[in-house]
Amino acid sequence: MDRVKTVVVAGNPKPNSRTLDAGVRLAGLLGADAPEVLDVTTLGPGLLGWGDPAVQHAVERVAGADLAVFASPTFKATYTGLLKLFLEQFATGEGLRGVVAVPLMLGAGPAHALVPELLLKPVLVELGATCPAPGLYQLDKSYDTDSAASDYVRRWGPVLTASMRAR
Template sequence: MSSVLVVWGSPSEASRTGAVAAQVADRLAAAGHRVDRLAVRDLPAEALLHADFADPAIRDAIARVERADALVVASPVYKAAYSGVLKAFLDVLPQFALRGKAVLPVLTGGSPAHVLALDYALRPVLTSLGASHVSQGWFVHESFVRPEPEQGTHVLDPEGTAPLWELVDAFAGQLPEAVAGRAAA
């Protein structure tokens, strides 16, 4: 099966975006794909902000992107765009790091007005990095991701996130074809 890197750019350790990304990763793994997870906040901040390509963690993160057949890119929305943490990571990737890869963008946020960040902020960057196909993304409203403080986790509302799972399942189903096309190229 395909290898998928799930990248999320939330600056918070316990975040709604991280919870959504983890569930997307679990769903892709259940569909038979090899899934790797990368929380950008875990990369060394100084190396990331200074684009220190000699840093082993930065080199490893870039190599993980290169090895993946596809990516899920998730971020909270801040000020009508994806997070600065994610932006810093995307900026250290080589110009065509996503060439030949399918990408599924997922955003989380507190206002339906932020849904536009998918098509006007994140999609253009993913396309400029050479993604062969940027799937229809999905915006998950924060009201559908309920914190469970006692357990240190989040619970996703099944009804509110049902459209996301339809997109994830469609993305998972298209990956073998996308990988075959990538191999042929």
């Protein structure tokens, strides 16, 4: 397979967050040596309307990816409003067509472990992404030391790779 274009989309309101780091780490485990990074908070007020050139460019970068990791902290038992504002910029059913997406969320405890699967993944699919594997939830205090991401890649990496080849 040719070089995989991987983008990490971090929807944390705090720039250079643990969420962003977790997304980059996961992309690396999935084989991306230099994933493109989109820290959504840098798009600022352009997300509040339509037609902002920087937002449009970001949408095009993500839509052109082979693999996209969508990372968010858990806020109020779901993904952030910031990530929602960005995702609303994509056309329904086709905006992420051809992109294999991985929903990744960080949280304080195990109570919200199903949030990436139940809330973020359906939105990505609605936008046309292929999500052949479950979402990944990691504890924000241990994401960089536990084995959750490497265990996920060991189990689901071949499925993600096969999905990208099938596109």
